[in-house]
Amino acid sequence: MKKYLAIAGLIAVTVIWGGGFVASDMALESLRPFQIMAIRFLLATLLMGAASIRELKGIDFKEIRAGVLMGCALFVGFAFQIVGLQYTTPSKNAFLTALNVVMVPFIAFVILRKKISIKSIAGAVMAILGVGLLSLEKDLSLGVGDALTLVCAVGFAFQIFFTSEFVKKYRVVVLNFIQMLTAVVLSVVSLFLFGETKFQVTSKGWLSVLYLGVISTALCYLLQTASQKYVDETKAAIILSMESVFGTMFSILILHEQVTLRMVCGCIIILAAVLVSNLADAQAEPETEG
Template sequence: MKQKVKNNGMLMLTALIWGSAFVAQSAGMAYVGPFTFNSLRCLLGALVLLPVIWILGRKEKSVQGPHTEEKKGDRKTLWIGGICCGIALAVGSSLQQVGLLYTSAGKAGFLTALYILVVPLLGVFVGKRAGIKIWAGVGLALVGIYFLCVKEGFSIVQGDLLMIVSAFVFAIHILVIDYFAPKVDGVKMSCIQFLVCGVLCAVPMVIWERPAAGAVLDAYVPLLYAGVLSCGLAYTMQVVAQKDAEPTVASLILSLESVFAALTSWFILHEKRTPRELFGCALVFLAIILAQLPSKNLRAEKSLKGEAASEINKETEQFETP
């Protein structure tokens, strides 16, 4: 029970860091451009994960032996996965960062969280069926987006549109991670993806933004928060906590990222919300929760597994009884 509470607490802290990072991203662009901010934060994230990888590697060798080596096939898969994730992350985070120039941090948090709905929808194209709760969530989210983003004349502002597109890209990013993560070391792949994303974002940074050293130094607080805490620490906590956490509970807790984004933007940036926008936020959040509730089939399957495990334990006890 203590371990469960600890894991849920770590996931809650992860959601808080990710949600409040929207404030750091918005504040950082008062000094540097979106590609500069993305490039530097991702490179910082990769740098922070290097000592984590070293520490975890030493622990693994102490358990499995000093002569443990990574296979060439695993190393190749690791780099392919890291590069693919890095490309998707570069596109998604760039759309998100540019969108923050035209929309509020709180609204960006809710719209970005739509990736939780997009992931199962994209799964339909690879043969995975979406249940009725997913489709209900999509419908509820569309209504929420209407109240949150659509102004008079049925127009969506540029920043909101970029956030919605970024949610689709982040959904692809999650599916890529889902494919490669079981095959490789998650922390190492994360480090590679941050490195790739940082390098890719550095290209438009050098071509179009050409940041001055003084401007980068002025943005050091948002950069450190988004790079060290959001990229490095939060991801590591997620990996550690989800090893022993119930997936549904974990995803529900992490979806609080959108709530924390709205709260921190209100508290720190003093962003105001109209009643119409608050109603839209509530609908989007309800859609996210609805999409992650386990289906009856899943609950029945878990119940059967629990009963089977119980029967096995009873039989084992009978054999062990003298």
């Protein structure tokens, strides 16, 4: 039962992150990339600090180290995604970011020698095909921005991998607080390095970044971390690829993007990938229990 609640939790995360695409688009009208990152992670840090204030009294070095690793991976993911977006198209950026789905099982194999099942690989490949149909246009060439976005995918892949490993050993709220604190420190440093210290934010910008900080970051990463305690990293990555499905849906509903047959096919394939990876696991459960 806990496992299915965890899957539902991860799906809820993808719905909220899907709305985050629209919020980010609105925020970028009056805020620079690292300004958005600094504000969203600051809000998340304050909220997670308040939620974990009692737990922080018993914090130890291992928890801090784990949270810092998660925070560094999270920052790399967001930072290279934003920088890469300045040199490539949003569609390529979204597709290349989603490559973390196929990176996660191989990271687990290299570091932990964890076996990769055929069905997990099939689900990951299907997810990538679906995101490709949703995101890629006719121009499939790769440039500097695409290379930067690939680094972003590696960052998110390690964040998912680290989360799956550390939630089994350490407290969720403490891990998230350290993760967000690390990300905000790195974001503020980058804000100064890139000269984005002048703020001229509109009311729409504040509302958008408030959604990104409170809902899309603090709530979602707490929910993701708690859910990954019961879902392995490969399946979590495949489920989280549904972010592109909900991002497309919100773009259609709110930004009035046109619906195409490719979009519909892409969404169907991603949903099928999630079903393949999780139904295969459900069939295997009775054998392990007996």
